[in-house]
Amino acid sequence: MAEEPLAGALGATLGADLVAAVDVPALDSAAMDGYAVSGEGPWSVLGRSLAGRRCPVVRLGGGEAVEVATGAVLPDGTTAVLPRELATESSGAVRGGIGEGRHIRRRGETTAAGTPVARRGSPVTPALLGLAASLGRDTLPVVRPLVRVLVTGDEVVVEGAPRPGAVRDAIGPVLPGLVAWAGGACAPAVRVPDRGRDLARALGVAGPAEVVAVCGSSSAGPADHLRPVLARLGARVVVDGVACRPGHPQLLAVLPSGTVVVGLPGNPGAALAAALTLLVPVLSGRADRRDPAHAGRRIGLIGPTGPHPSDTRLVPVRVSQDLAVELPVSGSADLRGAATADALAVVPPSRVPGRVPGRVELVEVPT
Structure with missing residues (x-):
């Protein structure tokens, strides 16, 4: 878990309950443009109070009023806010009919200090960022699992039209958006030649809290080295193939370091199905958030x-x-x-x- 500025937290997962540290609003304020009044009218107008400024009148007595803008702090003694459209002002006095307590936003009415407003595991949405800002927060505690992507295959090219016998990498471009959708962050893809020692070296640099998505090499062909390499590294295989089409040669394993390895088939359609089947649930579990792919619809x-x-x-x-x-x-x-x-x-x-x-x-x- 890390504290991230609000501008960088979008799409991550809230790592701890978000609790209001302040009352919103901080003081009684006007819910409409009009007049803060005290007692019965008509009311003598003593001044004007605007949002974000100190009210020129500390307390209203009976029969007194202050012109107010929406959001302006109300003076003590205010019994209601008379909306402008219901008010008639002349000769320094205002008249109109209004019930007691109307159009006043009480201190803490929106959110009282100490109130939990979002639970751990909630996706950080644009609205949640706005809520955090309204509570005076500049950062949020978030979880964002890191996914390292290894693209295997000597025949795979990453730009331009592929030459005869080569194929363009269509899996690497899929994963950053898919990973972000599940609340993770995707490191730039790394090309790995079709050699077991190169794949073992690439897997060895991942950190214990990371997830590695291996694109290709998950089947049983002569160039598919993932399973033998995992065995040599002492990995615990959790899922060794899934009875689904496309995507059945997918794999899920855990290295002794704690790194989770998700093996994706080399065919793009199969890789997408496997990523939705294994990678997205793994990331959701790491972040303790709802799996967006499996809502049960x-x-x-x-x-x-x-x-x-x-x-x-x-x-x-x-x-x-x-x-x-x-x-x-x-x-x-x-x-x-x-x-x-x-x-x-x-x-x-x-x-x-x-x-x-x-x-x-x-x-x-x-x-």
Whole structure:
């Protein structure tokens, strides 16, 4: 946990309860433009009080008034604020009808000192930043897990059109926004050649509180070194593949240092599904905040894809009212459906062919 200035805390997770240290408002103040009055009218107008300035009158006696702007501090003895539109002023006196106590913002009425206003684990939203500022805070205690990204593959290029036999890295650009959505921070991606010793060296520099996302190398091919390297480093494998399509060769392990390693498949569509399945929940758990991808929303599904006999399918969909409409996808390397999707529909396995009956759960995606 760290104290961050308000300007840099957006998107992080509140690391401790936010408790009001001051009353808001600090003193009784006017809720409307008009006149602070005392007792019954008509009232003699003694002066004018503006927001942010000292009131020229300390106390009002019966039959006295002060012209006030919204937010102005009220003098002692004020029994109501008469709105300007209900007031008639002439010859230094004001008249109008108003009930006692009307249009006064009492000290601490919005927030009393000592009141918890946001709980630990709350995402730091724009509104929460405004609330913190209104309470006089300049910093917030926040948690923002750091994710280091290792992009493996000698065939992967990071800029320009790929040459024949090469592919452009489409996973690295996905992760910073996804990580930020889950409350983390993403370090710049590091290229790692397809050699076990290079991958082991890259994993060895991560700190114990960090999460490492390894893009590629999570399957069982001759260039997939992640599992052997983790074994040599003494890692504890927590998840070794998930029965879902796309994204089944994903992996979750913990190094002896405490570093969490998330292995993502090399195909971009599969990597996105795996990141939503493992990386986002890991970051949410580290920050003790709600997992934004798994809110439990269920909805009817329309589309041609039937259930797989043994694996869960994750299908990109557009959501319209209470229906999810499947988007076309041409395989685990394809991001076209996900790029315009509102969510991924979770299609459970079934050995009965045909359309998915009833309602399906949605995995939310950042939009």
